[in-house]
Amino acid sequence: MSETELHPEAQQPPESELDEDDRLKPEFVSAVLEAVEAGDAETAHARVAPLHPADIADLVELTPAELRPALAAAISDLIDGDVLAEMNDWVREALVDALEPHQVADIAAELDTDDAVAIIEDMDVEDQREVLRALDPDDRAAIEEALSYPEETAGRLMQRELIAVPEHWTVGDVLDYLRGHDELATDFWEIFVVDPAHHPVGTCALSWILRTPRAVSMSDVMKREQTLIPVDMDQEEVALRFQKYALISAAVVDASGRLVGMITVDDVVHIISEEAGEDILRLSGAGEGDINEPLFDSYKGRVRWLITNLITAMVPATIVFFFDATIAQKAVLAALMPIVAGVGGNAGTQTLAVTVRALATNQLTQSNTIRTIRREISIAVLNGVTVATAIGIAVGLLGVVISDLSSNGALPLVIAAAMLANILIAGLAGVLVPVALERFRQDPAVASSIFVTMVTDSMGFLAFLGLATMSGLVG
Structure with missing residues (x-):
């Protein structure tokens, strides 16, 4: 597979076309699209040509879906592998579907294996076969091997283009080898x-080679300690290893320990961003949350969550129903009980966010689960006492000026006790629910929040209304 050559003078977009945040200016985007709509492909091409590939990808993403084919036709020679590699997955998939297999093959041949796989893997099986048939045998073999690995693993992420030398070579042998082979x-x-x-x-940094005399053996200059990545390792775990050991690149090995590829930090940065975004969106139930995602796909991803939420919401609603007589006698309880549930829900969400992040970054494991639970309970006790005291005082002061409250001397104590209990329960649920899901090999970012919310709402209503009933606030 051919390599993208290094250019010391990295292409930069004209500053006049970018705002202070390096985003394309709205007036620039409008000018390009006006030229496209007017059929003036030459003007559109002239404006886009100076842009960096990443900015061309942004321009395509900012273009309304109905205008993208016309824009792509006007700048077809500028949409190369580097542009597609920077493009949003949904937008890229639509553009690739509009290309002929031989065109996709030409683009894939320009890229490293990992970027080529990212383009081809989302295509239909038949389209994949046509593209692979149009590739050179070596390129086809490398991509087919990558596609044989499960998605989101090191095998899909790695690139096959690397430099490997025997340990008996000298530094001089390596330098001669690098300079004498253009296809490397x-x-x-x-x-x-x-x-x-x-x-x-072992591994040897380029800086070491450049600073070492030619006669020195590679076995003497190399670093034998290295972090090896199994080919079937999940990409999230790969990112954690890069972060933990401050890696720039790492070797990928197969089941027999043979070197089959490498992963570089630029790919890992993308994975970290992608995984973090996925966890946030899963916590909210927003599906993939991509504004370029097809409308019906977004609907399906979100409505499942809302239906599940509707079902779990019936639990606290049922609890409230059992106390309808209590609420009927003291209407003020209906005004105050959402406070207990709402604050408890926020407390649970805080603990949940910390726990999910700790699980995702391997900070929370089986060895420190009990310690983490004790820590979160301690925090919940401190928060509960503080908030319960505040709400008790607030309700007591309100009772001085509101006649309906002044006759209920026990109410401040009841709501304070209910608040303390619910925040304790919220802290416990916020850590136990995601840990339990993790133990059952389920993604805690997907379902944790909905169960924690159900627990805090249910227990908040039960504690407040139950204590109000038992305290004699109602006859």
Whole structure:
């Protein structure tokens, strides 16, 4: 597969076309689209040509869906592999579907394996086969191997283009090898040293090679300690290893320990952003949450969550129904009980967010689960006492000026006790629910919030109305 050559003078978009946040200015986007709508492809092309590939991708994403085909036709020679690699998945998929298989094959041949796989993997099976048939045999074999690995694993993420040398070579041998072979990878930060069975035995940074005399053996200059990535490792775990060990690149090995590829930090940065965004959207039940996602797909992703939420909301509603007589006698309870449930829900959400993040970053494991639970309960006790005291005092002061409250001397104590109990329950639920889902191999970011909300609403209503009934506030 051909390599993208390094350009020291990185292409930069004209500053006049960007705002202070390096986003395309609205007037620039409007001018390009007006030219496209007017059929003036030459003007549109002239305006877009100076842009960086990432900015061209942004321009396509900012274009209304109905105008994208016309824009793509006007700047077809500018939409290369680098542009597609930077593009939103939904937008890219639509553009790729509009291309002929040989055009997709030409674009894929320009890219590293990982970027080529990202373009091809979302295509229909038959379209994939046509594209693969149009590729060179070596390129086809590399991409087919990548597609054989499960999605979101190191095998899909890695690139095959790397530099590996035997450990008996000298630094001079390596330099001569790099300078004498134009087909080698051009984007790399370290060289992998392998044994005769192609097992990685060490790494050597380019800076070390450049500063070491030619006669020194690679076995003497290389670093033997390295972080190896199994080919079937989940991409989220890959990102955690890069973060933990401050890696720039890492070797990927198959089940037999042979070097099959490498992962670089630029891919990991994308994964970190992607995984963080997914967790946030899952907590809210917003599906993939992409503004370029088809309307019906967004509807299906969100309505499932809302229906589930509707079902779980029936639990606290049922609890309130059982206390209808209590509420009928003291209408003020209906005004105050949402406060107990609402504050408890916020407390549970705080604990839930911390716990989900800790699980995602491997800060929370089986070895420290009990300690974490004790910590969150301690925080819940402190928060509960503080908030319960505040709400008790507030309701007591209101009772001085509101006649309906002044006759209920026990009410401040009741709402304070209910608040304390619900915040304690919220803290416990906020950590136990995601931990339990994790133990059952379910994504805690997907379903945790809906169950925590059900628990805090139900227990808030039950504690407040139950204590009000038992305290003699109602006859």
